[in-house]
Every structure is written in structure tokens, then in C-alpha cells.
Amino acid sequence: KRRILSQSYISQQLPKDQPITYSEMMTTYNETKGQLYTTPGSLRFRLIDLEPAKMRDIDANRPRQEQARELVDGIVKRIKQGEDFEQLVKEYSQANKALTGGLWPKLAPDSLVAPYDVLVQKAAAMKPGETAGPVEVEGHIFVMQLVEYQSKNVESFEKVQNQVKARISFERMRRAIDKLNEELVQQASAADRARFVDFCVREIYNVANK
Numbered sequence: 001k002r003r004i005l006s007q008s009y010i011s012q013q014l015p016k017d018q019p020i021t022y023s024e025m026m027t028t029y030n031e032t033k034g035q036l037y038t039t040p041g042s043l044r045f046r047l048i049d050l051e052p053a054k055m056r057d058i059d060a061n062r063p064r065q066e067q068a069r070e071l072v073d074g075i076v077k078r079i080k081q082g083e084d085f086e087q088l089v090k091e092y093s094q095a096n097k098a099l100t101g102g103l104w105p106k107l108a109p110d111s112l113v114a115p116y117d118v119l120v121q122k123a124a125a126m127k128p129g130e131t132a133g134p135v136e137v138e139g140h141i142f143v144m145q146l147v148e149y150q151s152k153n154v155e156s157f158e159k160v161q162n163q164v165k166a167r168i169s170f171e172r173m174r175r176a177i178d179k180l181n182e183e184l185v186q187q188a189s190a191a192d193r194a195r196f197v198d199f200c201v202r203e204i205y206n207v208a209n210k
Helices: 002-013 022-036 064-080 085-092 096-100 118-124 157-187 193-208
Strands: 042-050 131-137 140-150
Touching (some): 022 157, 042 096, 042 118, 064 085, 064 140, 118 131, 118 140
């Protein structure tokens, strides 16, 4: 009898199958798409990073920038002729990564800061193994070889709407069960509270999973 009464009470307290509106689904989707329905982008590349201000063995009578451009043009020509990009990095790049062939670790494209952020747009239009350059920015001239690029992808609402709907239903049930559990705990006498709570939790679980 106690079990029958408990199940009846619990069933009455849990939410009925109220319709889930389109607006509610869109709100939930927009709130959770960044965490649940987004595949982050990734980027990996090798880079020849030339800084005209640090160049040595130059003609003091000619502008550094002009000589740097000529040097990079020569590097690009050698790449097109099939020379190894990694070796050219070690020979000419002035960045810290030159000793390791200019290879940058895999990173999120939007994590690159100036002046390297200009490379993201270049990478988006490239295929692995292709090179881009010269890319001239303030204080640097780059030649990049793409290793891999994956743009950030956000699943459309239409594709995940069933998942969104299921999530809303689950959250409704979870909130209702939590609230009911709190009410039952408050109603239980101090003497048999633990035993009564254990019993009710089991009944809530049974009803929720029917």
C-alpha cells in the first residue's frame, strides 16, 4: 500500500508532457552550441620568419626592407624548384622555431595574435603541403607551408534539433526530481528520514525511467 501511494504521489508531482516550443529549442541551442555542437578549428604549419631589422650581411647603402624582399623572393623561388622547406627554414628563418624546421604546434586558429594572425586567412585557402608568401606585415616577412588546417564547424540547428529537444526533456525531468526530492526530505520526520529518502529516491528513479 505504501509503495502504491508513493508511486501515485510521485507521478502526480513529476511534469506532464508539456509541448517543447521552437523558441525554447532555439534558446537552448544558442546557449549550448558552443560547448556541445561545435568542433573547434585547428592549424599547424611551418614558417620562415624573416625580420628585416635583424638581418646581417646587408648592403648599408640600400633599404633593409628592399633587401629582405629580394631575399624572400629568392627563397620562394627555391621552394618552387623543389628545395626542402624545412632546410630553408633552418637556413634563413630568424624565429626561435627555426632549429626545429619552423614547425608550430597544432593550435586553434583564433589563438594566433599579431603579427601571426594574418596567416589564418592564408591557411583557409590552402591545401596541406602548399606554401604561401611572401606575406609582409610590420616588422616581418613570412613564408608559410601548411601542414594541416581545419576550420571551426558549428552543427546547424536543423541537424541537432532532436538532441536539443531530448536535452530539454531531460533537464525538465531532472529539475522536477530534484525539487520533489527536496520536498520529500523536508516532509520526512527526523527519526526515519534517511530510510524514507532512500525509498523515495528509488521510487523517483523507477517512475522517471518507465
